Amino acid sequence: MINQSYNFATQAIRTGHRRTPEQEHGEPIFTTSSFVFDNAAQAAARFAGDEPGNVYSRFTNPTTKVFEQRLAALEGGESCVATASGMSAIMVICVALLQAGDHIVSSRSIFGATTTLFGKYLTRLGIETSFVGQTDVHEWKAAINTSTRMLFLETPSNPLSEIADIRGLAALAHENDCLLVVDNCFCTPALQKPLSLGADLIVHSATKYLDGQGRIVGGAVVGDQQRVGEDIFSAIRTTGSCISPFNAWVALKGLETLDLRMKAHSDQAMEIARYLSDHPRVERVYYAGLASHPQHELAKQQQSGFGGVVSFVVKGGREKAWKVIDSTRMLSITANLGDVKSTITHPATTTHGRLSDEQRAQSGISEGLIRIAAGLEFVDDIIADISRGLDA
Ligand SMILES: *Cc1c(COP(=O)(O)O)cnc(C)c1O
Numbered sequence: 001m002i003n004q005s006y007n008f009a010t011q012a013i014r015t016g017h018r019r020t021p022e023q024e025h026g027e028p029i030f031t032t033s034s035f036v037f038d039n040a041a042q043a044a045a046r047f048a049g050d051e052p053g054n055v056y057s058r059f060t061n062p063t064t065k066v067f068e069q070r071l072a073a074l075e076g077g078e079s080c081v082a083t084a085s086g087m088s089a090i091m092v093i094c095v096a097l098l099q100a101g102d103h104i105v106s107s108r109s110i111f112g113a114t115t116t117l118f119g120k121y122l123t124r125l126g127i128e129t130s131f132v133g134q135t136d137v138h139e140w141k142a143a144i145n146t147s148t149r150m151l152f153l154e155t156p157s158n159p160l161s162e163i164a165d166i167r168g169l170a171a172l173a174h175e176n177d178c179l180l181v182v183d184n185c186f187c188t189p190a191l192q193k194p195l196s197l198g199a200d201l202i203v204h205s206a207t208k209y210l211d212g213q214g215r216i217v218g219g220a221v222v223g224d225q226q227r228v229g230e231d232i233f234s235a236i237r238t239t240g241s242c243i244s245p246f247n248a249w250v251a252l253k254g255l256e257t258l259d260l261r262m263k264a265h266s267d268q269a270m271e272i273a274r275y276l277s278d279h280p281r282v283e284r285v286y287y288a289g290l291a292s293h294p295q296h297e298l299a300k301q302q303q304s305g306f307g308g309v310v311s312f313v314v315k316g317g318r319e320k321a322w323k324v325i326d327s328t329r330m331l332s333i334t335a336n337l338g339d340v341k342s343t344i345t346h347p348a349t350t351t352h353g354r355l356s357d358e359q360r361a362q363s364g365i366s367e368g369l370i371r372i373a374a375g376l377e378f379v380d381d382i383i384a385d386i387s388r389g390l391d392a
Contacts, residue, residue, distance in 0.1 A: 016069035040164040062243040067252035077222035079229035086205025086243035089219035096235035100126030101149040109157035154183035159371040163295040170198025189249040190262035208338025265308030268374040286311040318367035327389030337373030
């Protein structure tokens with residue numbers, strides 16, 4: 001069982017693994033699609049759910065279970081279910097808990113595919129979404145109607161590090177009989193525990209910092225036993241949006257170094273943000289760790305670190321931004337993040353390229369904006385790589 005008295009770092013390494021009779025030290029990967037029963041009566045009992053135990057890896061798998069128990073412990077949740085990707089985690093929450101006629105209020109500053117899931121696919125199924133500004137609780141309140149069932153956000157936001165007030169929005173959600181769902185991808189439980197601030201469900205893209213080395217695609221939902229352990233689990237086993245045991249194993253090994261890595265990513269990003277703040281060619285830096293960030297105080301209250309993503313606006317618009325990106329020799333030009341390898345992105349023409357000019361302006365995604373996801377290379381090497389194009 002999960003020992004809640006252990007420190008975070010200890011739980012991240014020790015929770016969930018029950019040794020098999022082989023007495024293995026490392027967690028094994030169970031690459032099996034199905035499980036065998038002692039007799040027909042046991043098979044019947046397992047299928048009926050009258051007896052606990054494995055049946056089929058679309059339902060449960062021992063390797064996946066270690067990842068789930070470990071992540072549940074780290075988030076402080078009763079239950080966790082792993083999914084094929086971060087997007088499938090969000091999808092199964094909606095499939096399991098919403099129905100036609102329901103309404104979602106979501107921050108506008110969410111992952112692009114989540115915007116498409118809500119705005120296009122859920123709309124077709126009769127579930128409407130209103131998008132609001134991340135930071136203004138009054139705007140959220142005004143958007144809630146009698147059909148609203150769920151508030152959804154991601155904090156800090158990508159790429160501008162806007163901070164949502166989790167405690168305030170949890171209170172608003174509960175006053176209106178709604179759930180607050182938080183995508184905790186950018187902070188991970190090493191830096192922020194939304195359940196302890198009142199959120200009901202946590203979404204993860206394990207693809208990012210949980211794995212931490214850019215090797216797999218995976219996801220998870222964490223929350224209470226009824227919603228996650230029963231309702232969402234049931235939706236996953238029926239819809240087939242389960243994770244592969246191998247991917248679950250990579251992610252559970254990633255958790256073992258999560259605490260160390262998130263502190264290191266935050267330190268790296270802080271140094272990069274300070275360097276950029278002092279640079280004459282930089283117009284503005286977006287990083288909640290800087291005292292100049294409009295929500296620095298809120299970030300300090302609900303996060304124990306500020307994470308690895310820093311964005312900044314260079315003077316000279318798209319031309320200069322592309323020059324900075326193309327002058328790097330080490331940083332990877334890719335939209336992924338949460339990797340030990342640092343990445344550099346031009347949001348206006350990639351991750352936010354499909355928005356209209358007006359939507360981009362509204363979201364603050366200017367042509368001079370560059371996003372850096374700080375990896376764990378020696379920080380002076382990262383800064384030198386960014387400075388090549390900046391100083392030119
Ligand atoms: C990447 C990401 C997702 C989607 O996760 P996948 O694993 O790519 O499906 C969702 N939310 C955030 C904040 C992300 O960065």
